[in-house]
Amino acid sequence: MLTVIGETLIDEVISDVASPRAHVGGSPMNVAVGLARLGHPCRFIGRWGDDEYGRMIHEHLSSNSVLTPMGQDRHPTSIATARLDPAGGASYTFQLIWDLPSVRAQSDQILDGTTLLHTGSIAAMLEPGATEVLAVVQHAHPLATISYDPNCRPSIVKDVGFARAQAEKFVALADVVKASDEDLEWLYPGQDVFETARQWLAQGPAMVVVTRGSLGPWAVVARGETSVPAPATQVVDTVGAGDSFMSALLGSLVDRGLVGAHQRNELRHLSVEQLEAVLAYAAKAAAVTVSRAGANPPVRSELVADPQ
16 A cells, blocks of 8 residues: 655636636645556545535545545645736735644554655645654654655745755655755755755665656666656646656556565665666656646556566
8 A cells, every 4th residue: 555645735726817717736645646547556644624625635536546544624625826817927825724633643544554655745844734744754664665755835835944954854764755956956056956866865765866847857876877858748738747757656666566664675776777767657657747738647558568
């Protein structure tokens, strides 16, 4: 069983020329859906309210076969609202509640049978929930592979020093880290992103991956560094591309039998050739997602068989 803990919310788009639109969002939630679509049993630990938007979230997760053991709470569902001006520019406002007061007490139940725990984004940065998420990750570390994606949101967590310190707490516990070049440039201004990735690798992970949009992903492991090109595709939008990449990256490691704390040593000895294959598979998933509108990750049949 794979477990994802993090935020989910509703993205509202409002303009003067069209009816309001709302869809389910949130980086960790997208990763959970992406893993399930690739055929990996997955549970999602997050929060949403007992309201219309909360029911949208529950239906989206349920229809994608993602288990939701915690369910709704008494607070309103979190919302990110984009207001479009006549030229199409967007200004954002957020109504965010990130608090999981009972999650630490339920850690044993939540983590039952978990071989991989993924988190990141707002969930690992915004208090008070970030402290609870860190406690769950610490609890899971002796049992499961840990993966982390900072997926920084400077408009929400504005203090870069705090964000950097939070990211480093999770990096030190993680086995697999994925970050965009934009994440690393914001967290460590003026520092080469590849050097940052190497420094993070030295803090504990087995793998650090840097996504670079159309330039394709680059990664470093103990046995070397490599990159693969981004597949050529017609881009509709890039919403959810990084989350689809993360899902397929983790799914490829699951397919190789490299998850679970008992496989930590094997993961640390991943060859550069194996790393290239993992990156290529994840890049294909991202390419499918950018070829269509919204955070719409591929199902397994849409990807070429992952070479072992």
